[in-house]
Amino acid sequence: MSLNRLTRAALGVAGAFAVSAALAVPAHAVSVVPTTECATPVITQPFAEWGDGNWYKRVDGGAFEEVSAGWTLTGGATVADGVLSLPAGASAVSAPVCVGHDEPTLRFFGAGQGGLTVAIQFQLLPGLWITLPVGRDTGAAWKPSPIIHMLANYLPAPGDYTNVRFVFTPSGDWQIDDVYVDPRARA
Structure with missing residues (x-):
């Protein structure tokens, strides 16, 4: 050798x-910036038709009926006709989402060419956001994404919450809609 x-x-x-x-x-x-400003979510079972009976809360602005002030769109990403369109090279960062230990997963509906990388951003100190890739989706037909374990929900101490943001970055043209977090202990 x-x-x-x-x-x-x-x-x-x-x-x-x-x-x-x-x-x-x-x-x-690991110390993250805690939050106590977590609203009681409206929860539904949007993926039940596909065998996922978990309860989910929609991410603010994640319905894409209009451009949400909390989302950051770059590289040609746009919201139109109720979907988020992400051309290759674009990215979308969600508004902050309050999560805790009881909110372990992320799902959405999507279709595209190439892959779509999903990352989570969490805040270690005020103003210091760390980005951690947590999942990938592929496929051309509209379908639910795989269940993506966000991992950062384990960073706050049990019973505490923190804000996270989700980052969507495609390698080809993608469309996504209806972004949800699974608040399993709040059903």
Whole structure:
């Protein structure tokens, strides 16, 4: 094995240990900016027809009936005819969404070419947002997205809540509609 390969292998092992160590730390040990301004959500079962009987709350502005002031659209992203259109190279960042331990997943309806990367942003300090990729969707036909585990819902201490934002970035042209969070303990 060449020195270069050996060095890369050693760095890979060291990286794996670092990730393992980071994951071994209780998530609530990471301090996020808490919030107490969480409204009681209206919950529905929008994915029941597809075998998902979980209860969900819609993300503010996530119906895309009009452009929401809380969403940030870049790179040619637009809202028209009740959907969010994301051409390749565009992105959309949701308005802040209040989540806690009892809100573990994200889902939406969508269709597109290529892949759609979904990331979550959470705030460690006022003004400091961290972005973490959490899922990917593919497919040309309109359908519910896979269930995406947002992970950042475990950052606040149990019983606390924090605001997160969702980031949608396509590699091809996409349309999405009706973005929801699963508040399983609030049903």
